[in-house]
Amino acid sequence: xxxxxxxxxxxxxxxxxxxxxxxxxxxxxxxxxxxxxxxxxxxxxxxxxxxxxxxxxxxxxxxxxxxxxxxxxxxxxxxxxxxxxxxxxxxxxxxxxxxxxxxxxxxxxxxxxxxxxxxxxxxxxxxxxxxxxxxxxxxxxxxxxxxxxxxxxxxxxxxxxxxxxxxxxxxxxxxxxxxxxxxxxxxxxxxxxxxxxxxxxxxxxxxxxxxxxxxxxxxxxxxxxxxxxxxxxxxxxxx
Amino acid sequence: xxxxxxxxxxxxxxxxxxxxxxxxxxxxxxxxxxxxxxxxxxxxxxxxxxxxxxxxxxxxxxxxxxxxxxxxxxxxxxxxxxxxxxxxxxxxxxxxxxxxxxxxxxxxxxxxxxxxxxxxxxxxxxxxxxxxxxxxxxxxxxxxxxxxxxxxxxxxxxxxxxxxxxxxxxxxxxxxxxxxxxxxxxxxxxxxxxxxxxxxxxxxxxxxxxxxxxxxxxxxxxxxxxxxxxxxxxxxxxxxxxxxxxxxxxxxxxxxxxxxxxxxxxxxxxxxxxxxxxxxxxxxxxxxxxxxxxxxxxxxxxxxxxxxxxxxxxxxxxxxxxxxxxxxxxxxxxxxxxxxxxxxxxxxxxxxxxxxxxxxxxxxxxxxxxxxxxxxxxxxxx
Numbered sequence: 001x002x003x004x005x006x007x008x009x010x011x012x013x014x015x016x017x018x019x020x021x022x023x024x025x026x027x028x029x030x031x032x033x034x035x036x037x038x039x040x041x042x043x044x045x046x047x048x049x050x051x052x053x054x055x056x057x058x059x060x061x062x063x064x065x066x067x068x069x070x071x072x073x074x075x076x077x078x079x080x081x082x083x084x085x086x087x088x089x090x091x092x093x094x095x096x097x098x099x100x101x102x103x104x105x106x107x108x109x110x111x112x113x114x115x116x117x118x119x120x121x122x123x124x125x126x127x128x129x130x131x132x133x134x135x136x137x138x139x140x141x142x143x144x145x146x147x148x149x150x151x152x153x154x155x156x157x158x159x160x161x162x163x164x165x166x167x168x169x170x171x172x173x174x175x176x177x178x179x180x181x182x183x184x185x186x187x188x189x190x191x192x193x194x195x196x197x198x199x200x201x202x203x204x205x206x207x208x209x210x211x212x213x214x215x216x217x218x219x220x221x222x223x224x225x226x227x228x229x230x231x232x233x234x235x236x237x238x239x
Numbered sequence: 240x241x242x243x244x245x246x247x248x249x250x251x252x253x254x255x256x257x258x259x260x261x262x263x264x265x266x267x268x269x270x271x272x273x274x275x276x277x278x279x280x281x282x283x284x285x286x287x288x289x290x291x292x293x294x295x296x297x298x299x300x301x302x303x304x305x306x307x308x309x310x311x312x313x314x315x316x317x318x319x320x321x322x323x324x325x326x327x328x329x330x331x332x333x334x335x336x337x338x339x340x341x342x343x344x345x346x347x348x349x350x351x352x353x354x355x356x357x358x359x360x361x362x363x364x365x366x367x368x369x370x371x372x373x374x375x376x377x378x379x380x381x382x383x384x385x386x387x388x389x390x391x392x393x394x395x396x397x398x399x400x401x402x403x404x405x406x407x408x409x410x411x412x413x414x415x416x417x418x419x420x421x422x423x424x425x426x427x428x429x430x431x432x433x434x435x436x437x438x439x440x441x442x443x444x445x446x447x448x449x450x451x452x453x454x455x456x457x458x459x460x461x462x463x464x465x466x467x468x469x470x471x472x473x474x475x476x477x478x479x480x481x482x483x484x485x486x487x488x489x490x491x492x493x494x495x496x497x498x499x500x501x502x503x504x505x506x507x508x509x510x511x512x513x514x515x516x517x518x519x520x521x522x523x524x525x526x527x528x529x530x531x532x533x534x535x536x537x538x539x540x541x542x543x544x545x546x547x548x549x550x551x552x553x554x555x556x557x558x559x560x561x562x563x564x565x566x567x568x569x570x571x572x573x574x575x576x577x578x579x580x581x582x583x584x585x586x587x588x589x590x591x592x593x594x595x596x597x598x599x600x601x602x603x604x605x606x607x608x609x610x611x612x613x614x615x616x617x618x619x620x621x
Contacts, residue, residue, distance in 0.1 A: 051618075060537060060614030081541060087613075088539025099617070101531045113538050160538065 006069070007167060007201045008034035008057055013066035015052050015224075027052045027224040029066060036199040039191070041212035041232060043205075044221035050205045051172055053221065057203060058091050058170045059083040071167065088113055092161030094190070096173035098153040100145040106132070106156050107141035113164045127163055135159045135189060151182035155189065162193055169194065171204045175211055187211055262527065266520040267560045270593065273513025274564025275571065278589035280506030282572065282581045287502040288495075295491055296342070296449060302484025303338075303459060304447045305466060307477050324474055326363055326442045331473060333365060337466055338450040340365040341436075345446050350432065351407035357398040359390075359430040361408075363442060378420030383435040387417030394430035395419045406432065412439060449484065459483045510592055518600045521553065525604040528552075530620045532605070536613040549605045550598055557597040561590045 014028030027049035034040055042050045055061040056068060059075055068075045070086065078086065087093075092113075100109045107128050114124045132138055135155040145153050154174060161169055171190060175183030187204075191214060194202040204215060212218045212232060219229045256263045296302055307324065332338050342364040350357050364379060382389035390400055400406070400416055407413045420433065436442065452462050463481035470479045485492070532545050565586045572581045611619070 052614075055614030058614070060617065061612045084536070084539045084541055086539070087537070091539070093537060095617075099530075099534045099537070101534055103531065112535065112540065116540050116544055 005035060006033040007036050007038075007071055007199075008032070008203075009067075009069040010057070011067040011069075013053075013056060013063040013068055015049070015056060015061065016064045025064075025224060027056070028063075030221075030224075030226045032219065032226060032229070034201050034203065036201065037197075038217065039194055039202040039204070039215040039232075041204050041206055041215040041218045042221060043207070043209065043212050043218055046207075048221040049224040050221055052224075054170050054172050054203065054205050057168075058093060059086050088116070089164060090167045092164070092166040092169045094154070094157050094161050094169065094171040094174045096176040098145070098150075098157045098177070100153055100156055100160075102145055105142050105144060106137065106148070109145065109156055110159045110163055112160060117164070128159075131159045131163045134162075134193075149182075150178050151185060154178060154182075154186050158186065158189055158193070165197075167199065168201045168203070171202070173205055173207065175206065175208060183208075183211070187214055191215075262523060263556070266524050267556055267563075269516050269520040270557060270560035270597065271564035271567060273510075273516050274561045274589055274593045275568045276509040276513050277506065277592055278565060278568040278581065278586055279572070280502075280509035281585035281588050282568075282579060284499065284502035284506045285582045285585050286579050287498050295488055295495070296484065297451065299484040299488055299492070301339075301452045301454065302487075303450045303452055303463060303466065304482045304484060304487050305450060305470070306447050306480040306482075307444055307470060307474070308480070324444050324477075325440060326436045326444055326448075328473060329444075329448060330365070330436075332450065332466060332469055335469060336453065337462065337469060339453055340451045341448050343444065343446050343448045346429075348408075348432075352398050352400050353404055354399050357394070357400075357406075357430065359394055359432050361432050361434060363434045363436050363439070365436055378418040379433055379435070382417040382420075382433060383437060385415070385417035386435075386438050387415040388435070389418040389420045389433040390416055391421040391431045391433075392419055393421070394432060397430050408432075408434070408439075414438070447487075510596075513593065514596045514600065518596075521597060521600045522604050524553070524556075525549070525601060532609075533613065533616045533620045536609070537617050542609055545609070546602070546605065550601060553597055553601040554594070557594050561593045561597075564593070565590055 010030055010032045012029035012031055014025060014030075016023050016025040016027075018024075026047075030049075030053060042053060044050050052061065056063050057070075059070070059078070063076060066076075071090065075083065075086065093099075101112070104112075107125075110128045110131060111124050114127060119127075128141070129138075132141060135158050137152060137155055137159065140148065140152070145156065148156065154177070158174075161171075169190065174186055174190065178186060190202060190204070194200055202215070204211065206212050215232045217229060218232050220227050326343060329341055333340065342362055344360060344362045346360045347358060348361045350359060350361075378389050388406060390406075394400060395416075402416055402419060404416045405413050406416060414434070434442075450466065452459075459481075466481060467479035471477060528549065532549065535545055536542065568586070568589070569581055572579060
């Protein structure tokens with residue numbers, strides 16, 4: 001059952017929540033494999049389970065049933081502290097609402113995943129400077145998130161997601177809070193980062209089919225069920 | 240790594256203060272005010288306890304009161320008149336090892352001081368006896384060494400008597416004040432003069448005599464019998480009645496326990512009000528920080544560091560606020576009630592209680608950030 005080549009391997013994964021006395025299944029069973037270097041869009045209507053699936057892939061939630069192998073390791077068997085380490089070292093997150101810490105400067109937000117690794121302060125600063133340069137935010141290290149535009153805040157979130165060189169980047173509606181032009185810029189940035197590492201996986205949850213089409217494959221969810229997986233068009237968006 | 244954590248804590252705290260100075264100031268002020276209340280409560284409890292301790296003699300468990308009277312019913316038995324029993328003769332009892340010391344207290348005696356007539360309680364003591372909880376024994380010993388008397392602060396202040404002044408106990412006995420003993424007048428009992436029995440050997444017994452028994456003296460009943468026998472050997476035909484100190488002071492002891500319990504209860508009520516106040520402010524503070532904690536959890540920062548960061552952050556506010564509260568309490572006490580001493584332990588107890596409470600409330604509230612899976616917590620935090 002375990003496909004040793006897959007970075008992500010979900011086997012009949014389900015997720016349900018207890019709402020009062022009723023157990024409500026919001027996802028699954030879903031079976032999905034993502035190969036190294038693959039970029040994948042997850043699309044579907046609201047409430048179809050896209051974000052829940054992304055949370056399970058990102059080890060942010062435990063599946064209620066099924067198996068999930070991340071890089072060949074059974075992620076369902078991991079303790080919370082082990083899953084935290086997986087998130088910190090192997091996964092980068094980008095969210096629709098950016099989820100930056102308002103009290104911290106841009107540089108400190110980006111440095112957060114490195115703060116608890118055994119790294120020298122100088123090394124961390126160098127990493128942060130390099131990654132901020134890469135996302136086009138040089139010179140804004142000392143600014144607070146509230147002093148930046150939406151697009152810039154999302155770039156900070158992207159910088160934070162890639163600063164620890166993760167194998168998997170998960171983006172939940174990364175363009176949802178941005179105007180179309182800025183959204184395209186952010187998507188281009190994500191694709192560029194993805195392409196820089198041949199084995200890195202990029203998974204994007206989106207409503208926007210134009211965004212989805214930029215990726216290698218598109219999976220469609222409806223009512224918690226995976227109804228199709230089709231190749232994307234790898235189309236270039238026109239700003 | 241520790242450097243990074245500390246930096247994050249302080250920069251986070253500093254930035255929070257800059258962004259929301261009102262919330263941080265309210266929390267800080269609330270904690271300070273609560274600390275003032277708790278310290279005031281503890282100081283009141285400590286003050287009540289101390290005041291009552293000063294009203295009682297020393298170790299009550301080893302105290303035995305002896306009343307000596309004359310048996311008048313049988314005229315055939317030769318009796319010793321009471322006025323012939325000198326208090327210094329009681330030294331025999333101490334020499335026999337039956338007691339370690341004694342004292343006799345006579346209230347409402349008139350004496351003459353340089354400023355005029357004064358009324359005071361006179362306590363004659365064996366000289367090595369620790370009276371009033373053993374708190375003023377050094378002064379009493381000094382009085383004996385100087386062959387003078389000791390007066391309490393209440394007497395000293397009321398009648399303007401100082402060390403070196405002379406007190407006329409009666410027309411033929413004048414003694415120098417060699418020591419002023421006891422705490423400040425508010426805590427002290429009524430004006431009292433302490434007279435070492437050794438310097439007035441001819442003073443006679445005209446009240447109950449309290450004997451302090453050795454710690455290994457055996458049961459009170461046995462010692463009472465031995466004491467009675469010894470006294471009756473010294474003075475023929477006298478009646479000796481003994482009563483344990485615990486029985487004599489039972490009412491005062493009950494009063495002591497009741498007042499102490501009420502004072503501590505009062506202090507705890509103040510502490511509780513303080514915690515409710517601090518708790519509501521801390522809950523606001525922690526709730527404001529929850530999104531940040533959830534984001535940190537999401538990106539994989541270990542929970543232990545997040546707990547430490549939260550606790551350290553609240554501790555930074557807590558320490559500065561409670562220390563300020565303690566200083567405010569001391570200042571207020573010195574202005575509003577300078578006669579009430581604020582004991583060091585009350586201050587320390589107040590600070591510790593508030594800090595422990597602050598951390599406990601923080602930890603309990605922060606559990607909400609850690610109880611849910613990060614994915615669910617993240618969705619709920621927005």
